[in-house]
Amino acid sequence: MNKEEYISSGILERYVLGQCTSEESSEVLRMISVYPEIQGELDEIESTLIQYAATNVVVPDRVKNAVMAHVKSGGNGTQTTNVVTMSPPQNKFNWLAAASVVLLLGSAFLNYVQYTRNNSLSGEIASLRDQNSVFANDLDVTKAGYEKSQQLFAFLNDTATKVISMKGVPTSPNSQATIYWNKKTSEVYLSVNSLDKQQSEYDYQLWAIVDGAPVNAGILQMSDTSSIPQKMESFSNAQAFAVTIEKKGGSVSPTLEKMVVIGNAI
Amino acid sequence: MSDQKNRDIEFVKILSDGDSSKFDLLYDYFSGALFGVVKKIIPDEEQAADILQDAFIKIWDKRDSYDSSKGTLFTWMLNISRNTAIDFTRSRNFKSSTKNRKLEDNVGIINKTTGTHTNTDVIGMNEVVETLPADQRQIIDLMYFNGLSQEEISNEFNIPLGTVKTRARSAISKLRAVFKVGIQA
Numbered sequence: 001m002n003k004e005e006y007i008s009s010g011i012l013e014r015y016v017l018g019q020c021t022s023e024e025s026s027e028v029l030r031m032i033s034v035y036p037e038i039q040g041e042l043d044e045i046e047s048t049l050i051q052y053a054a055t056n057v058v059v060p061d062r063v064k065n066a067v068m069a070h071v072k073s074g075g076n077g078t079q080t081t082n083v084v085t086m087s088p089p090q091n092k093f094n095w096l097a098a099a100s101v102v103l104l105l106g107s108a109f110l111n112y113v114q115y116t117r118n119n120s121l122s123g124e125i126a127s128l129r130d131q132n133s134v135f136a137n138d139l140d141v142t143k144a145g146y147e148k149s150q151q152l153f154a155f156l157n158d159t160a161t162k163v164i165s166m167k168g169v170p171t172s173p174n175s176q177a178t179i180y181w182n183k184k185t186s187e188v189y190l191s192v193n194s195l196d197k198q199q200s201e202y203d204y205q206l207w208a209i210v211d212g213a214p215v216n217a218g219i220l221q222m223s224d225t226s227s228i229p230q231k232m233e234s235f236s237n238a239q240a241f242a243v244t245i246e247k248k249g250g251s252v253s254p255t256l257e258k259m260v261v262i263g264n265a266i
Numbered sequence: 267m268s269d270q271k272n273r274d275i276e277f278v279k280i281l282s283d284g285d286s287s288k289f290d291l292l293y294d295y296f297s298g299a300l301f302g303v304v305k306k307i308i309p310d311e312e313q314a315a316d317i318l319q320d321a322f323i324k325i326w327d328k329r330d331s332y333d334s335s336k337g338t339l340f341t342w343m344l345n346i347s348r349n350t351a352i353d354f355t356r357s358r359n360f361k362s363s364t365k366n367r368k369l370e371d372n373v374g375i376i377n378k379t380t381g382t383h384t385n386t387d388v389i390g391m392n393e394v395v396e397t398l399p400a401d402q403r404q405i406i407d408l409m410y411f412n413g414l415s416q417e418e419i420s421n422e423f424n425i426p427l428g429t430v431k432t433r434a435r436s437a438i439s440k441l442r443a444v445f446k447v448g449i450q451a
Contacts (some may be wrong), residue, residue, distance in 0.1 A: 010435045013435060013438050018337055020337075043270040049340075050299040051441075052299075057298050057305065059298060062299075063315050063322070066319050068289065071289045071323075072287075088285035097386065130333065144415075148417075158330075219423070219429050221428030230426065231426050231427065250429075
């Protein structure tokens with residue numbers, strides 16, 4: 001994938017919004033190391049989102065005061081050191097005093113060992129917790145994908161689902177896409193069989209012809225997985241479906257001379 | 267290296283050093299945006315301020331757990347703030363009248379709340395933000411303020427995934443243009 005395609009894929013927006021899987025996040029960092037310009041793009045997206053959320057917001061001063069008070073009290077060590085004073089040993093009990101010093105030192109050392117161990121354990125717990133939330137996130141994504149496949153399978157298997165093959169028009173004879181339309185639920189899915197790759201400033205847009213007029217049915221998501229049926233807008237009534245090439249983001253009405261495929265729904 | 271990258275490096279160093287005297291730099295930079303996010307989840311100004319305070323205290327206390335290989339500092343702080351706010355909406359203290367609000371209603375609230383508080387400094391900016399088409403704004407607000415993924419939005423609102431992705435991207439590129447103009451003006 002080249003730099004422009006990567007930027008326009010929308011992954012950077014999802015990265016800033018914390019919606020990337022751990023694989024995608026590493027990929028973003030890898031891409032930045034190959035193309036440092038991507039960093040600039042990422043910075044602009046982030047600063048835009050920061051400004052957007054901060055628009056018309058006035059934070060009450062009491063919040064800053066409370067936060068800084070907490071930071072300053074907890075930040076630089078509040079542990080009070082306990083000073084142990086020892087009374088001068090009486091001659092008879094010198095050996096007892098010596099033994100107690102040894103014990104005290106021993107216990108202090110063990111305390112110290114325990115303390116550092118505790119610290120490193122709580123660090124480990126924190127990083128395990130983070131890792132866990134990354135896994136939970138990945139699992140959610142996988143689960144959602146699985147549920148979606150199941151739904152899709154049921155949909156395709158439904159006897160009310162009609163398969164409409166959209167064939168290429170004379171100007172693009174090799175293009176082909178398929179519509180799966182369930183008249184009972186009105187749901188429409190589309191799979192790409194063969195459509196030329198578009199430059200990043202264009203989108204493929206699906207139209208349903210309803211009572212002679214074209215109605216927007218959604219923008220096609222073009223990726224490596226676009227042969228898997230993708231959900232489009234629902235229609236209870238349509239006589240035909242067609243795909244046109246439109247400017248990025250889609251158009252209100254279709255550019256008919258840029259039609260690539262069309263299929264009859266009746 | 268970009269200014270922002272340098273700024274992030276400085277901020278991360280403040281956290282890793284536990285430099286409490288400089289934490290106010292992070293606070294000043296991020297508190298506006300994070301308060302904006304929290305307020306979209308908890309409309310009550312006082313409750314939202316309490317939650318922002320909790321979130322910043324968590325950010326400080328958990329400062330060792332930030333890992334720059336997993337995302338930017340802002341993303342990490344955004345997640346903590348959003349999760350603190352969302353957890354609160356599930357608690358007993360959250361006003362019960364708003365508790366059972368559905369996602370769809372939240373979007374309405376998002377649209378309504380922005381624009382009611384008018385800060386004289388940003389009147390011009392606000393008008394430009396309002397020019398963002400409602401359908402694009404809905405997508406970016408659901409992703410940003412409600413933390414929904416594009417797949418979840420597609421399923422929940424019955425919008426084709428490709429359309430969700432395109433609207434999210436168009437929204438951000440429009441906002442980028444708006445804020446660039448805003449800074450220069």
